[in-house]
Amino acid sequence: MLGYTIDKVTQLTGRITKQKLPVFLVTLPRNIFNSKIFDLNRLCYLVVNVEGYEGKGVTQCYSCNKFNHTSDLCHLKPRCLKCGLSHQTKDCEINKVEQMYCINCETVGHMANYAKCPLYPKPKKGAPTKNNNYTSVINSIVRPNLTYANATKTTTNSNRNQQMATRNSGSSSVPPQVQTNQETHLRPSHNININNYKCYRNDRQTAGRPSGGTLILIKKSLPHYNTPIPQLFHVEATTVTINPPNLDPLSITSIYVPPPSDKLLFTLDLETIMQVNSHCVIFGDFNATHNYWNCSRNSTRGTQLKDFCDQVNLEIIYPDSPTRYGYNTSNTLDIALVNDFNFPYNISSLAELSSDHNPVLLNFNFSLPIHQENPRAITTCWRLFRKCLNNNIIIGNYASIKKTLRARRKNCYFHRSRLLRPPRIFSTNHRH
Numbered sequence: 001m002l003g004y005t006i007d008k009v010t011q012l013t014g015r016i017t018k019q020k021l022p023v024f025l026v027t028l029p030r031n032i033f034n035s036k037i038f039d040l041n042r043l044c045y046l047v048v049n050v051e052g053y054e055g056k057g058v059t060q061c062y063s064c065n066k067f068n069h070t071s072d073l074c075h076l077k078p079r080c081l082k083c084g085l086s087h088q089t090k091d092c093e094i095n096k097v098e099q100m101y102c103i104n105c106e107t108v109g110h111m112a113n114y115a116k117c118p119l120y121p122k123p124k125k126g127a128p129t130k131n132n133n134y135t136s137v138i139n140s141i142v143r144p145n146l147t148y149a150n151a152t153k154t155t156t157n158s159n160r161n162q163q164m165a166t167r168n169s170g171s172s173s174v175p176p177q178v179q180t181n182q183e184t185h186l187r188p189s190h191n192i193n194i195n196n197y198k199c200y201r202n203d204r205q206t207a208g209r210p211s212g213g214t215l216i217l218i219k220k221s222l223p224h225y226n227t228p229i230p231q232l233f234h235v236e237a238t239t240v241t242i243n244p245p246n247l248d249p250l251s252i253t254s255i256y257v258p259p260p261s262d263k264l265l266f267t268l269d270l271e272t273i274m275q276v277n278s279h280c281v282i283f284g285d286f287n288a289t290h291n292y293w294n295c296s297r298n299s300t301r302g303t304q305l306k307d308f309c310d311q312v313n314l315e316i317i318y319p320d321s322p323t324r325y326g327y328n329t330s331n332t333l334d335i336a337l338v339n340d341f342n343f344p345y346n347i348s349s350l351a352e353l354s355s356d357h358n359p360v361l362l363n364f365n366f367s368l369p370i371h372q373e374n375p376r377a378i379t380t381c382w383r384l385f386r387k388c389l390n391n392n393i394i395i396g397n398y399a400s401i402k403k404t405l406r407a408r409r410k411n412c413y414f415h416r417s418r419l420l421r422p423p424r425i426f427s428t429n430h431r432h
Contacts (some may be wrong), residue, residue, distance in 0.1 A: 012025055288305045
């Protein structure tokens with residue numbers, strides 16, 4: 001009647017009394033027209049007050065109990081908060097938990113929704129609280145006519161900076177060494193200058209509106225060089241090669257697979273990229289879905305990509321939570337393919353910015369893990385073993401053996417002898 005696009009309306013109930021309250025939670029898509037709901041003061045001859053929902057700042061899924069997404073958009077396997085099995089918490093037969101156990105950090109003493117859990121996202125110190133008021137909703141709406149170049153252009157107009165969001169607890173305070181971007185929508189006449197970063201990019205040459213394109217921003221202090229690649233027919237890519245000290249060069253590719261591209265032949269371009277340097281990381285938007293990287297269905301392109309990676313022994317790296325959110329949908333489209341990659345890493349999808357794609361942080365370092373001695377490990381004291389052999393083995397007893405059967409019996413006796421077992425020295429650390 002009023003023209004608003006409503007997704008869901010829920011009447012809230014009191015936590016203690018369990019009685020319905022005269023408070024309704026209305027969920028609706030963010031657009032210019034729906035933002036006018038904050039001006040609504042009368043409804044059905046009643047005086048109403050519309051306020052932004054002030055949550056606790058952390059979104060936790062009721063299905064898988066992980067963070068930064070809701071159960072309506074979750075396609076991961078459900079995990080019970082009480083027992084950790086593959087079913088919804090509301091369907092669990094356990095009424096009262098005797099011993100609390102966190103299914104996220106695997107620690108006894110608290111549940112997965114405990115705010116002081118080590119894996120529970122915590123707001124950054126000094127970060128402003130996000131408010132769902134009229135101004136914040138208007139500033140978070142993606143303008144279709146605002147290009148990436150205009151959004152990143154340095155200007156004194158504060159409206160140009162509204163596309164950027166404050167970093168939350170899931171991201172690192174250290175600036176990334178390398179940034180890969182897809183669908184940059186840039187033309188060759190557009191310039192990008194960011195302090196301490198070198199920009200490499202390949203723009204899509206189109207006569208109409210700018211579209212597509214890939215870009216890599218890399219720290220100038222990081223030893224690297226731009227790597228030209230042969231002509232690609234089905235994907236768009238930009239590649240740089242890093243020269244870490246005392247290690248083989250590592251190629252990093254920002255890749256974008258357009259939706260209209262061939263769903264089977266695009267792997268030929270992946271082979272071309274790998275021929276430049278087999279020690280590589282191919283990171284970007286593949287527009288491919290598969291159950292292997294937590295998507296709800298297997299698309300033709302996703303099946304082809306999975307089969308290709310299995311054939312050439314490529315490892316697929318993907319975050320736990322979705323990277324792309326649509327209207328009542330969510331998928332993991334932004335993944336990484338790595339080959340000959342032996343460094344420790346972690347990857348996560350960050351609930352930041354206002355795009356339909358979340359930024360994905362792939363964090364790794366060139367320091368290989370050092371083996372730590374286990375103080376509780378069992379070691380052999382070879383000095384005592386040598387002494388045991390000298391006191392219990394007489395070589396003369398075996399010198400006169402002529403028959404094979406007797407040698408076998410002696411050998412069996414040798415292995416059965418408890419005196420010949422290597423003595424074990426146990427070392428334990430007592431915790432106080």
